[in-house]
Amino acid sequence: MASIPAASGPSRPRCPESSQGPVDSPPGPRASRVQFLHGGTLSARNSVVVRLAGESGEGVISCGDILTQAAARGGYYTQTFRTFPAEIKGGPCMYQFRLSDEPIWSHGKDVDLLVCFNQEAWDLNWDSLGPEGVILYDSIEVTIPDEYIERARPVRMDELAKEIGGSTRAKNMVAAGAIAAVIAFDTTPIEELVLRRYAHKEGVADANIAALHAGAIEAHDLKGRYPLVPPVEVEEDRMLISGNQAIAVGAVAAGVKYFAGYPITPASDILEWLSVRLPQVGGLTIQCEDEIASLASVVGASYTGAKAMTATSGPGISLMNELIGYAGTAEIPVVIVDAQRGGPSTGLPTKTEQSDLNQALYGSHGEAPRVVMAPVSVEDCFYSIVDAFNYAEEFQVPVLLLTDQGLATRLEVIHRPDPEKLNIVCRTTSAGIAREDYKRYEYTDSGVSPMGLPGEPEGMYVATGIEHDEYGHPGYTPEIHLGMQTKRLGKLEPIRETSRVATHGEAQPADIAFIGFGSTFGPVREAVDRLAEQGLSVGAFYPRVLGPFPASRAEEFVANAKRIIVPEVNYTGQLARLIKAETTINELESVAKCDGLPFTAEAIIDLAAQEVAA
Amino acid sequence: MSTRKPNDYKSELKPIWCPGCGDFGVLASLYRSMADMDLDPSRTVIVSGIGCSSRLPHFASTYGIHTLHGRPLPVAMGVKLANPDLTVIAVGGDGDGFAIGAGHFPHASRRNIDVTYLVMDNEIYGLTKGQASPTSLFEQKAPSTPFGNPEDPLNPLALAIAAGASFVARGASFNTKALTELITQAVEHKGFSYIDAMSPCTTFNNTQESWKDAVTDVAPDHDPTDRVKAFDLALRGGFSLGILYRQERTTQTERYRAILEQAKPSDVNVMLDGFNARKGAAIGKPA
Ligand SMILES: Cc1ncc(C[n+]2csc(CCOP(=O)(O)OP(=O)(O)O)c2C)c(N)n1
Ligand code: SF4
Numbered sequence: 001m002a003s004i005p006a007a008s009g010p011s012r013p014r015c016p017e018s019s020q021g022p023v024d025s026p027p028g029p030r031a032s033r034v035q036f037l038h039g040g041t042l043s044a045r046n047s048v049v050v051r052l053a054g055e056s057g058e059g060v061i062s063c064g065d066i067l068t069q070a071a072a073r074g075g076y077y078t079q080t081f082r083t084f085p086a087e088i089k090g091g092p093c094m095y096q097f098r099l100s101d102e103p104i105w106s107h108g109k110d111v112d113l114l115v116c117f118n119q120e121a122w123d124l125n126w127d128s129l130g131p132e133g134v135i136l137y138d139s140i141e142v143t144i145p146d147e148y149i150e151r152a153r154p155v156r157m158d159e160l161a162k163e164i165g166g167s168t169r170a171k172n173m174v175a176a177g178a179i180a181a182v183i184a185f186d187t188t189p190i191e192e193l194v195l196r197r198y199a200h201k202e203g204v205a206d207a208n209i210a211a212l213h214a215g216a217i218e219a220h221d222l223k224g225r226y227p228l229v230p231p232v233e234v235e236e237d238r239m240l241i242s243g244n245q246a247i248a249v250g251a252v253a254a255g256v257k258y259f260a261g262y263p264i265t266p267a268s269d270i271l272e273w274l275s276v277r278l279p280q281v282g283g284l285t286i287q288c289e290d291e292i293a294s295l296a297s298v299v300g301a302s303y304t305g306a307k308a309m310t311a312t313s314g315p316g317i318s319l320m321n322e323l324i325g326y327a328g329t330a331e332i333p334v335v336i337v338d339a340q341r342g343g344p345s346t347g348l349p350t351k352t353e354q355s356d357l358n359q360a361l362y363g364s365h366g367e368a369p370r371v372v373m374a375p376v377s378v379e380d381c382f383y384s385i386v387d388a389f390n391y392a393e394e395f396q397v398p399v400l401l402l403t404d405q406g407l408a409t410r411l412e413v414i415h416r417p418d419p420e421k422l423n424i425v426c427r428t429t430s431a432g433i434a435r436e437d438y439k440r441y442e443y444t445d446s447g448v449s450p451m452g453l454p455g456e457p458e459g460m461y462v463a464t465g466i467e468h469d470e471y472g473h474p475g476y477t478p479e480i481h482l483g484m485q486t487k488r489l490g491k492l493e494p495i496r497e498t499s500r501v502a503t504h505g506e507a508q509p510a511d512i513a514f515i516g517f518g519s520t521f522g523p524v525r526e527a528v529d530r531l532a533e534q535g536l537s538v539g540a541f542y543p544r545v546l547g548p549f550p551a552s553r554a555e556e557f558v559a560n561a562k563r564i565i566v567p568e569v570n571y572t573g574q575l576a577r578l579i580k581a582e583t584t585i586n587e588l589e590s591v592a593k594c595d596g597l598p599f600t601a602e603a604i605i606d607l608a609a610q611e612v613a614a
Numbered sequence: 615m616s617t618r619k620p621n622d623y624k625s626e627l628k629p630i631w632c633p634g635c636g637d638f639g640v641l642a643s644l645y646r647s648m649a650d651m652d653l654d655p656s657r658t659v660i661v662s663g664i665g666c667s668s669r670l671p672h673f674a675s676t677y678g679i680h681t682l683h684g685r686p687l688p689v690a691m692g693v694k695l696a697n698p699d700l701t702v703i704a705v706g707g708d709g710d711g712f713a714i715g716a717g718h719f720p721h722a723s724r725r726n727i728d729v730t731y732l733v734m735d736n737e738i739y740g741l742t743k744g745q746a747s748p749t750s751l752f753e754q755k756a757p758s759t760p761f762g763n764p765e766d767p768l769n770p771l772a773l774a775i776a777a778g779a780s781f782v783a784r785g786a787s788f789n790t791k792a793l794t795e796l797i798t799q800a801v802e803h804k805g806f807s808y809i810d811a812m813s814p815c816t817t818f819n820n821t822q823e824s825w826k827d828a829v830t831d832v833a834p835d836h837d838p839t840d841r842v843k844a845f846d847l848a849l850r851g852g853f854s855l856g857i858l859y860r861q862e863r864t865t866q867t868e869r870y871r872a873i874l875e876q877a878k879p880s881d882v883n884v885m886l887d888g889f890n891a892r893k894g895a896a897i898g899k900p901a
Contacts, residue, residue: 072891239889249889253882258696277885279877284695284870289721293688296681300661300692303679304700308692326682413891419882454677454693454700457656462671462678473627474672 046229047100048183049108053125054117056085056093059172064095067176070189071099072413075234080411081107084350092120101231105522109600112226113182115175116142136178155218170211177215184227237416243407244269246381253419254389257283258301258308260294265349266405267339270311291316295323298334305453307389311337314356324398325364330463333392337401339408342596351596352405355570360400361547369488371399372547376502376521378412390425395491406598407519427451430459439470447491492548499545504528509539512608513561516542517575520567520599527604549582564588565607618652620645625675636813637667639787640734647797658701661690663710666741667734670705684715687722690729698867708735712748712768723777726805728865736815744818771848774808775859781807782859805865832856
């Protein structure tokens, strides 16, 4: 499988890479680069960052979605980031998307085009504007301070929408038209999408397209202010997909047949998507009365041999903890997705955080085996859920897959995975072992014992969470407990050496080594490239499996580094503590950021600069 | 014709219950009933929670899952949904089913999961040494209720009927012949069948003799298909043994099977193509 192309210079030793998928390998760098007409590089990647803001329900999200979709259709790479209010009606929402003709790794920091649907939108978002950023605002709702008026243009969103369609509903299309004009984006793909969406509603499509054109005329004097480099060589295999969707479809590729869940933001998409899809492949999805019942029924389904999973967020994981210990002890494979949100308690239900790492690693009483994983991108969500099932099946353990609100809900253009090329593992069963003396929990070299499945006369046993001997019979002697703990925890040890690690930049950076997990990989990766351009020797090391931790490989990676920076989105620096606990690495800079928002590449670059200045 | 004998369902483990414990009678009835039905042990799964009674799967030579305190019903549901060919019997105590696991009981009932639920009701927590349970009587003295239980007991049969269980019956450990028959009817019933098996804890709440005196059979003219009458009978108190309620209703398994049959077959490649950026994937909506 492809690994990441080296950032610069001759080939250096690289960290072990993917056995599963071309996770970090969108197509290589473009041959030619088009210069911006009005001079000034807006960003290193010829990208445009657009932020829409308004009241939830005003069309902000649908406007962002349709533009993102149209851009993907038009051949651009895109990454989105959105925040919702926790309330259903009303409250401020924001949709940011970044477009580029080249692969992009983060949603961007400085906004080039800010679109304000109301006054609050301006009040909450003005400071995200880049130094040259322009503003589109609703002509009636919003007042812009004098110092910005030069680069702000009023758009008659409500007025035009009413004039054209008789209601303010098409307001989002007026905004979309204006945005398209500013970034010189051909509206054809938008129109195609409108026609498709309203194929059955006469007149609606026409009104929307008219609103789109009207919006474009409104912004005509900003036309082409931020022209996007048009994409060249657009492959046919690109997909526009969210982290949650990538997990759901990846689970189907892995062979999931049973999903149980309880609604919770930001994981519900997985439940909803699979409720349509699983019956189409002979499986089923059920909404349970709570997260305990969800995981309990997943345990039951897996006991029969079915690949089974659930998905939730922090509060749900809290409820599942006892069952995670059970599945580990009874050695029943289960997959649990945790789309992390801001905690503690109900916390920030619609914001992002990486604060369930401790809970995933250590939750549940006693010392229960589990594998804890964190995909680093939307594309990686697909491959990681396949890995999660593989680990669950191979080692007969619960596997927790940690994403976060940002990663779970953002849309990204990725390359279509080829299911044929996946390595799919199924558990070892007692079938064919035909033995009188079947021992479900037999001590073996690998620590993994063949699992009896109902229907196999030779495999009969009682799964249990009580300490047990090799037969599964309750037993509490020191020998049994020590023997079984060694079996259950020891069987996972090989994963330390074989798990996939996402890396970027130098394999043994001399200046700065970044170690992180999950969704911070995108901005860090981008920062690594830009810091390397400044002549620094930089690299990033992102274990996809955090428990068991790839300690020796992490140590090797930082061996030459002057600085080790560990960025994460939480308060206490959970990964930094894990690294200190698991490795010989002591001197590290823990950068724990706890504001409900993802890192930007710029913030990571600032980290590098801070110390240089100091 | 049954070819298997009750003893064929015995495991090599001897029950660890106190001498005289009602659970022996329940287990004996279960062995006999399984033999009467000639259940294939390798296609039978006994699921339990935690408690004295929940040890039962270890004493049967079938497949079994000894789960967590309060969780046998959702686990049993997962087993049955994932493999509808299996016979699934959930067992446990009154604390397991109606205290910690009470959140699952009404849902198993209304979903009509195709599982038999056999509760060994001793009106006490046996395993943790005699504390009050949700079915303990008002003013009952126990280590945790030294001044007498200040709470009224829950009525599991009325709860089951109200919540939509399609088979609701009461049996007693000291009446193994009738209990055997009830278990057989419950397992053969299509849908969620609940049996409240009176099963005295001779160590911490020895009700054996008083219960023997208190039980009566459900009147022969009782119409178990009449939900209101069944509810009335359940609420009336006393201990009527037999089937209180029985209803023919599509099971959860059948409803999911119908969903499966209606679904347009697809595969992962088609699903991936649904996200194709060039063809304009419909965000959020399956293509
Ligand atoms: C989460 C949890 N809380 C408490 C316990 C301790 N516990 C074990 S069995 C039990 C009650 C058993 O009573 P019951 O379910 O009526 O079964 P019996 O022993 O009477 O058959 C309790 C409280 C536990 N195992 N797990
Ligand atoms: S404590 Fe009670 S319920 Fe438990 S085994 Fe003894 S008699 Fe039976």
